[in-house]
Amino acid sequence: MAKVKNNIVTQGLSGMLGGQLVFRQTSRGTEVSVAPQAPTGPPTAGQTAQRTEFQQAVIYAKGQNQDPAVQAAYGAEAKAQNLSVYNVLLRDFMQAPNITDVDLDEYTGQVGELIVVTADDDHAVKSVAVKIENSDGTLVEEGPAQRQADPNLWHYRTTAPNASLAGDKITVTATDNPNHSTIASRTL
Known part of the structure; x- marks a missing residue:
């Protein structure tokens, strides 16, 4: 992945170019990388299990994020880590104690x-x-x-x-x- 700083040609550029390069803006400048390849073949059992767990995490986070008590309980942690409460709830679901x-x-x-x-x-x-x-x-x-x-x-x-x-x-x-x-x- 290439990183470009203060270049007038790539400044503000983001997205995919010609299906081959991906440009992304970060706090460190413009990042350029090879476009991701679509997976070939059916997902493995591990991939399916991970997708299912992530779907459950999204359902949990969306539901809990509506509760004002949960917002209060997770709010300080989210603010300290510069994340949304939703993202902190997702992470909490994905990691057991x-x-x-x-x-x-x-x-x-x-x-x-x-x-x-x-x-x-x-x-x-x-x-x-x-x-x-x-x-x-x-x-x-x-x-x-x-x-x-x-x-x-x-x-x-x-x-x-x-x-x-x-x-x-x-x-x-x-x-x-x-x-x-x-x-x-x-x-x-």
Whole structure:
């Protein structure tokens, strides 16, 4: 791609020329590139899945963008990034939350012990749930974690005694505003 600055011939030029070159105006000047080629053959399964997900994102963003509460919640972020609220909603739909850490250092199987979860999202994590199962799959307990002052930190206080930790499975589920979830599991 060529970039042209302060050239009287290309200044203000945009669009396709002869089906071969594309001119586009940016803050850095005029960009010139080869025209994109039309795809040949039917789309792959991955392309079809991506198109379907993007269609769902557009439907979600258009619907949510009409809500004044959503406009208020996403407005500051959109303004800070010089984007529209619609574009921030699209991005939020396309990206599920991340669980970056599940801290089990304080968990010994007693009631009232702390499990700390670190989870983030491009906008916000709406909820975090913790589930503890014995090695044979029986449920010990499950429930919601509480958001802390740092919006990426969530605390879960255990409510049931757990005599044998060997092989127990801790499953953490983080959910964002578009209700996309990410699951992380740790085995003791």
